Amino acid sequence: MKNIWRKGATAVAGAAVLAMAATGCSPAAENNTNNKSGSAATVTVRLWDEQVQKAYDASFKEFESQNPGITVKTTLEPYNTYFDKLRTDVSGGNADDIFWISGSYFAPYADNSNLLQIGSEFDGEKSGWVPAAVDQYTRNAKLWGVPQLTDGGIAVYYNKAMLAKAGVDPANLSWDPTDPSRDTFLKAAQKLTLDANGKSADDPAFDKDHIVQYGYNASQDLQAIYYNFIGSNGGAFQDGEKFVFASEKSAQAFQYIVDLINKYHVSPGAADTNDNGDFLRDAFIQGKVAMFQSGTYNLKNVADGAKFDWAVAPIPAGPEGRVSVVNNIVAAGNAKTKNADATVKVLKWLGSADGSKFIGAEGAAVPAVTGAQSSYQQFWQGKNIDAGQFAKAAEGKTVSAPIGSNYSAAFNAWKPIFNEIFLGRTPVKEGLQQAQDAANKAMGQ
Missing domain, CATH: 3.40.190.10 (Periplasmic binding protein-like II)
Structure with missing residues (x-):
């Protein structure tokens, strides 16, 4: 996976405070205006890491088998342009239904009502999320993303x-x-x-x-x-x-x-x-x-x-x-999606052990869903690779990730x-x- 800020000091990020009153709908939404539960819809998911994209594609194949009528497509955006493009697309109404976001950049999106709140409908999944990830993406007493990846230490x-x-x-x-x-x-x-x-x-x-x-x-x-x-x-x-x-x-x-x-x-x-x-x-x-x-x-x-x-x-x-x-990353829902019900279903899947186990099973990253972390450990044990140093680093003295609106x-x-x-x-x-x-x-x- 690309570095979780990824790469906080090498990316070319957006220069201005986000002005995010959306002026349109996402390209995916234009073709899926019926968002009633159970109706046909395509949900797009934007991320920056090709290893996790492969894991997501396998995960969404399973999701689609359990949710006929909902198709999920992933979009890969290189990290060096990710946050610039996300800022522009959210502002212009062209963002995907779900997109990855890091702790350094999420505050303006939350403050400008660009994200779906992760509310009570996720109560069945929340208990299985890494607490530090939940804390990191809670702002004004509301949670603004579904934890996906957690870094061990360096x-x-x-x-x-x-x-x-x-x-x-x-x-x-x-x-x-x-x-x-x-x-x-x-x-x-x-x-x-x-x-x-x-x-x-x-x-x-x-x-x-x-x-x-x-x-x-x-x-x-x-x-x-x-x-x-x-x-x-x-x-x-x-x-x-x-x-x-x-x-x-x-x-x-x-x-x-x-x-x-x-x-x-x-x-x-x-x-x-x-x-x-x-x-x-x-x-x-x-x-x-x-x-x-x-x-x-x-x-x-x-x-x-x-x-x-x-x-x-x-x-x-x-x-x-x-x-x-140490740091964490979440999948955030686009508040302007025209596929709200389908988007929530996909987010709930991503926040479940069944949905996140594919990330660990591919060895791509440590899932922030605790019930899926064993798949990651098993993958690397099967490769005779000891990844324990990262966990030891995370358990020792740590420094918090950068923040700011x-x-x-x-x-x-x-x-x-x-x-x-x-x-x-x-x-x-x-x-x-x-x-x-x-x-x-x-x-x-």
Whole structure:
């Protein structure tokens, strides 16, 4: 699955506060104006992940067999354009009947009456939903989506042969932005970064202009990278809806990450990764990156794509230990659907163990319906893959996902400045203060 914010720091999100008074009906609705229960209808479901789309298609095939007259079609929208297009389509009345939404972006849709409330008709399903997901999408005492996916914590996928050759044990690595003597992670990443002549990044003869293997995936990735570094250094990204990422502890974490890229050259340049959230995942799968920090959302991608032995280790511990971000995603109903009864039936199916088990059975993601989670565990056990590190991370110290009624505008305010910071063209502290001021102004703080 794509990263649940997905990718919070690499997507190009909508720039303005949502103005969502719909002016029309969805394309699907135009052909299905009769929404009485039991009548023929087509319900469209928009999402951004092709692995889960495959699972949904199998799930909806079963749903259709139990609900003659209702056809369900999935629509895949790439994450990098997902929230821009969703904002435009909801505003213009062209959105699907059901669409995925993340915690960072859902508030304006809820506040502008664009979503179906998940009310008492779902009482039979609610008890089986991950409580944290319900809490995350409850606003003004109302629930605005059916929990679908829950991330475990973040962990590190690693190429077993590369680490063995370099003599690196990934189990207990630690990083420290102020005390190099306590930093074992940088040393490991340097040993794992090789140039065309086989010299590692800790060798004075290392050629940074001809790197063939990188040690790590430092990048402008909110969920997988910098939220975790900030948390494990005792910093914060937000205080309520106010951005505070320019504070000393957070700035130290950003400086450390940027130095991994531009000073130590143990990660690819930001020109390749700032706006391509899949670049480093693909590089790991291709055997060009030794350690790839990510979540369960990339487990199936790695398992299907990697042709080498790999395993999963905990993220490096910072001064405050290991602190991981966790998040959830929901399927939201379009309040302007002309297929209300059919849409509710599909949402109830998605919120049931029977409907969600297909997600786990395909190994695509961890279902946020607890009764379906065993299918996920069984899938990976059958592949002899231990996904336990992600669960351990989620059970330890965690940091909350970003929030805000104007989060989309705030993201667009800080993103261009972050791009320059990670490219090494703007000093970290200076750039973070500029980005924080711009983000808070956009957020209305």
